[in-house]
Amino acid sequence: MSLQSDIEHLWERYDDGLTAADATDEDLTVLAEFLEALEAGEVRAAEKRDTAAQSAAGSQPSAGNGEWQANEWVKQGVLLNFGLHEISQYEYGGVTYNDVLPLLDTSDLGDRGSRNTPDGTTVRRGAYLGEDVIMMSPSFVNIGAHVGDGTLVDSCDTVGSCAQIGENVKLGANTLIGGVLEPVENAPVIVEDGASLGAGCRVTSGFVVGENSVVGENTLLTPRIPVYDLVEEEVVYGHLPPERRAFSRFVESSISDHDMFDGGAYKPAVVATDIEQETLEGTEREDALRE
Structure with missing residues (x-):
């Protein structure tokens, strides 16, 4: 399965009531891979698409000079990282803070x-x-x-x-x-x-x-x-x-x-x-x- 399909499947389960307490190691691995793809610039929350090219390509992004459109599955992935991670304590600059994710390396x-x-x-x-x-x-x-x-x-x-x-x-x-x-x-x-x-x-x-x-x-x-x-x-x-x-x-x-x-x-x-x-x-x- 692709990263997109993994996120979309996880979103369906989350929409049906999946919680951070229920998330498996496999689920968290998908979320980690998603974050890494964002940090590498491999996926983006929105892209400029040519309407005709988008129709031909289905849900996959395509280059073009049309209008900016959201990649819904990417935004779903961001929301999943908030919903399926427990709050933890982290250190930054000598300060302890509480969040569901650490800061970027x-x-x-x-x-x-x-x-x-x-x-x-x-x-x-x-x-x-x-x-x-x-x-x-x-x-x-x-x-x-x-x-x-x-x-x-x-x-x-x-x-x-x-x-x-x-x-x-x-x-x-x-x-x-x-x-x-x-x-x-x-x-x-x-x-x-x-x-x-x-x-x-x-x-x-x-x-x-x-x-x-x-x-x-x-x-x-x-x-x-x-x-x-x-x-x-x-x-x-x-x-x-x-x-x-x-x-x-x-x-x-x-x-x-x-x-x-x-x-x-x-x-x-x-x-x-x-x-x-x-x-x-x-x-x-x-x-x-x-x-």
């Missing part, structure tokens, strides 16, 4: 050119860190998360469960990447290759940040907040298109004329502009200052 990070600074860079088992990754302390990467090559996870950052962070991404200090575990069919937060998020950004509830986008500091990206895309002149929800420069603004609310709100009421929104035009104008301003 990061002793091989140096071999892949990655580094995690001392005093608070914490990676849970089942997370993947690529090559040339930098984790500044304090920061945290949760189970199921995938952090691509060349990415910076800055101080006070959290990368939530199953979040998919691309290559050469910059997560500014105090950035929150939310986790999405349930329902298992929902895709997690995605930050695509080359994106840069300013300090204090928050990305939640399966929002997708398009590749090579630049997000201004303290911007909240969530499917409930509209993105006013000035490039295509449309309002979108749940994703920031690629190659955009985005920042927070407040727009007039539908209750703006209420007597309780002197001067009007406003609701948050995100404005997205053409990153190439913004870069060009910035370069022109820089040149003018140097003349």
Whole structure:
């Protein structure tokens, strides 16, 4: 049987009432193999799939430039690791903590050119860190998360469960990447290759940040907040298109004329502009200052 079928079979038993006390050594071996596959980047909680290729391949992931979709069985495997392990005591940095899983063994990070600074860079088992990754302390990467090559996870950052962070991404200090575990069919937060998020950004509830986008500091990206895309002149929800420069603004609310709100009421929104035009104008301003 494949790892996927093993997890799916174990999930059926768990759904029927299997508990940590009932789990066999064979069950725990499957869970350990699953964690190792996550840590090696061999399986991922979500992948970008071409719809036609996916239909032809059945449930197996296939490469493509379509939409991000969750691998339900992978998220099931993460949940099984929570449900079928007993709470144990572990040691980290001289502190005793209680959890169902230990932290990731990061002793091989140096071999892949990655580094995690001392005093608070914490990676849970089942997370993947690529090559040339930098984790500044304090920061945290949760189970199921995938952090691509060349990415910076800055101080006070959290990368939530199953979040998919691309290559050469910059997560500014105090950035929150939310986790999405349930329902298992929902895709997690995605930050695509080359994106840069300013300090204090928050990305939640399966929002997708398009590749090579630049997000201004303290911007909240969530499917409930509209993105006013000035490039295509449309309002979108749940994703920031690629190659955009985005920042927070407040727009007039539908209750703006209420007597309780002197001067009007406003609701948050995100404005997205053409990153190439913004870069060009910035370069022109820089040149003018140097003349």
